Amino acid sequence: MSAHIVFRDVTKRFVVRDRASRRRTEFTAVRGVDLDVxxxxxxxxxxxxGCGKSTxxxxxxxxxxxxxxxxxxxxxxxxxxxxxxxxxFQQYALLPWRTAQGxxxxxxxxxxVPRRERPDKARGFLDLVGLSGFEDRHPxxxxxxxxxxxxxxxxxxxxxxxxxxxxxFAALDAQTRESLQDELLRIWRRTGKTVVFITHSIDEAVYLxxxxxxxxxxPGRVKEVVPIGLGDRTEQADLRSSPExxxxxxxxxxxxxxxxxxxxxxEKEVAAV
Amino acid sequence: xxxxxEARPAVDEERPTRDRVKRPSLPRRVADALLTAVGKxxxxxxxxxxxxxxxxxxxxxxxxxxxxxxxxxxxxxLATSGQLLDNTGASLARSLxxxxxxxxxxxxxxxxxxxxxxxxxxxxxLLEVFRNTxxxxxxxxxxxxxxxxETSKIAIVFYACTWPILLNTISAVRGVDPTLxxxxxSVDLSGFRLFQKVILPASVxxxxxxxxxxxxxxxxxxxxxxxxxxxxxxxxxINASQFNFAIPQMYAGIITISAIGVVFNQVLVAxxxxxxxxxxxxxx
Numbered sequence: 001m002s003a004h005i006v007f008r009d010v011t012k013r014f015v016v017r018d019r020a021s022r023r024r025t026e027f028t029a030v031r032g033v034d035l036d037v038x039x040x041x042x043x044x045x046x047x048x049x050g051c052g053k054s055t056x057x058x059x060x061x062x063x064x065x066x067x068x069x070x071x072x073x074x075x076x077x078x079x080x081x082x083x084x085x086x087x088x089f090q091q092y093a094l095l096p097w098r099t100a101q102g103x104x105x106x107x108x109x110x111x112x113v114p115r116r117e118r119p120d121k122a123r124g125f126l127d128l129v130g131l132s133g134f135e136d137r138h139p140x141x142x143x144x145x146x147x148x149x150x151x152x153x154x155x156x157x158x159x160x161x162x163x164x165x166x167x168x169f170a171a172l173d174a175q176t177r178e179s180l181q182d183e184l185l186r187i188w189r190r191t192g193k194t195v196v197f198i199t200h201s202i203d204e205a206v207y208l209x210x211x212x213x214x215x216x217x218x219p220g221r222v223k224e225v226v227p228i229g230l231g232d233r234t235e236q237a238d239l240r241s242s243p244e245x246x247x248x249x250x251x252x253x254x255x256x257x258x259x260x261x262x263x264x265x266x267e268k269e270v271a272a273v
Numbered sequence: 274x275x276x277x278x279e280a281r282p283a284v285d286e287e288r289p290t291r292d293r294v295k296r297p298s299l300p301r302r303v304a305d306a307l308l309t310a311v312g313k314x315x316x317x318x319x320x321x322x323x324x325x326x327x328x329x330x331x332x333x334x335x336x337x338x339x340x341x342x343x344x345x346x347x348x349x350x351l352a353t354s355g356q357l358l359d360n361t362g363a364s365l366a367r368s369l370x371x372x373x374x375x376x377x378x379x380x381x382x383x384x385x386x387x388x389x390x391x392x393x394x395x396x397x398x399l400l401e402v403f404r405n406t407x408x409x410x411x412x413x414x415x416x417x418x419x420x421x422x423e424t425s426k427i428a429i430v431f432y433a434c435t436w437p438i439l440l441n442t443i444s445a446v447r448g449v450d451p452t453l454x455x456x457x458x459s460v461d462l463s464g465f466r467l468f469q470k471v472i473l474p475a476s477v478x479x480x481x482x483x484x485x486x487x488x489x490x491x492x493x494x495x496x497x498x499x500x501x502x503x504x505x506x507x508x509x510x511i512n513a514s515q516f517n518f519a520i521p522q523m524y525a526g527i528i529t530i531s532a533i534g535v536v537f538n539q540v541l542v543a544x545x546x547x548x549x550x551x552x553x554x555x556x557x
Contacts, residue, residue, distance in 0.1 A: 061459055063455065063458060063459065080461070081458055081459050081460070081461045082461055083460060083461065085459075086459075087455075087456070087459040089452055089455065089456065091452045092452075093450075093452040093453055093455065093456040095453065095470075095471070095474070095475075096475075096551055096552065097474045097475070097477075097549075097551040098551075106470065107460065109470070110460035110461070110462060138551045140551070140552070158460065
């Protein structure tokens with residue numbers, strides 16, 4: 001049986017117009033990406049900035065199509081967006097005119113859940129992310145961490161098999177981030193979703209991922225997939241300080257280090273032109 | 274499975290600070306409100322006091338600027354004779370019809386132009402020309418084409434009100450947060466539902482700004498139009514009073530217009546608040 005999600009030799013190119021010379025140039029975001037994700041797996045993608053992490057997520061979400069190769073979901077190529085994949089954005093993307101409850105109901109509406117069932121279901125999902133009692137708050141009355149909880153509840157509401165998370169905790173302060181990481185692991189275990197999670201934080205990658213895929217600098221390829229054998233993260237009190245954690249952390253740091261300096265070199269060259 | 278039974282996280286830590294701020298005591302609040310009210314009224318009171326005393330002290334010619342009390346007296350006589358009501362009624366009917374028509378036409382049109390790129394490209398240059406042409410400069414054209422009756426007056430108000438609403442609606446649609454559009458795309462919303470559930474509600478605040486601007490414009494343009502050729506209306510009243518040297522009546526007409534302007538704007542502001550209560554309060 002083939003994997004749940006399969007990237008097969010995926011290349012994505014964009015045509016960009018150079019502002020100074022007005023020439024159209026081709027820009028390769030990712031090249032020849034091969035990656036398998038098993039059903040129910042928690043996979044983290046890390047890479048230097050501009051390496052095409054978000055492009056991979058857009059391809060999975062069906063927001064864009066590969067120039068070459070294929071992205072398969074349960075053996076079938078992805079042709080467009082769909083409710084079998086839920087996207088969680090870094091900027092939360094909450095509808096500011098709706099309450100927390102209304103935002104979760106938005107997910108239910110998209111899935112075609114009958115009107116009468118929506119309020120109860122929405123309350124259930126808010127409860128799942130620990131937001132009981134905050135149903136009637138508007139996004140501007142919620143903290144960043146709570147907003148992201150609402151966004152996660154909304155994605156869960158239409159019951160996707162895959163959660164695609166694009167640096168969802170990057171804008172949060174350290175304490176909130178850690179509590180949301182634990183929360184996410186809890187929800188993941190409870191719901192059995194497949195999670196594809198993008199981050200630029202090595203700590204976050206090691207803490208969350210069953211496997212961590214390290215990408216190269218642009219054009220992005222999968223440099224190495226590191227399995228993380230840390231078991232249940234919430235069992236251990238201060239896992240982040242343990243020697244095993246440090247070992248994984250260092251391993252990924254090594255893999256990333258060269259790529260980051262190369263990415264910075266690329267940025268300088270672009271700026272110099 | 275133990276994870277399932279885990280305690281809920283302490284969300285209380287993240288509770289917004291708004292709740293922590295204790296409301297001050299009742300007498301304190303009343304005193305604060307009174308102080309604010311006094312502050313708001315002070316400037317107007319000073320203006321009226323100067324208006325009252327300057328002509329009496331002979332600082333200005335009382336013939337051309339009669340004391341405020343004289344103007345109030347004239348206003349009261351106009352009001353009791355029914356003249357004021359008739360003229361105000363005539364003005365409001367014109368102004369509100371033109372304004373209402375503009376809202377009914379410009380909002381849907383703006384949504385269309387804002388959303389469909391080809392429509393925008395097609396109509397863009399035309400809009401640019403018209404919005405930069407002062408509405409009152411076109412008044413003679415309206416009179417020529419539509420006569421000096423009600424039609425031309427309502428038409429000029431309609432025309433002048435259209436631009437602020439149209440332009441604000443277009444920029445409202447263009448300015449919808451791109452992450453919300455990505456969200457809508459990711460859940461595969463159809464075109465109509467995208468409009469209904471995302472674009473329309475997101476546009477409301479900016480559209481309302483346009484409507485509020487149009488409210489002010491509707492009165493401004495109407496009064497000018499009524500000064501040119503009309504047999505009723507507040508603009509007519511002001512102009513005719515000046516011709517007949519009924520100066521206090523002229524000022525009575527002017528303060529009526531500014532009062533209507535203020536009330537109209539307050540009504541629109543209240544409506545705007547009602548529809549955009551979800552917005553982040555300014556200054557927080």
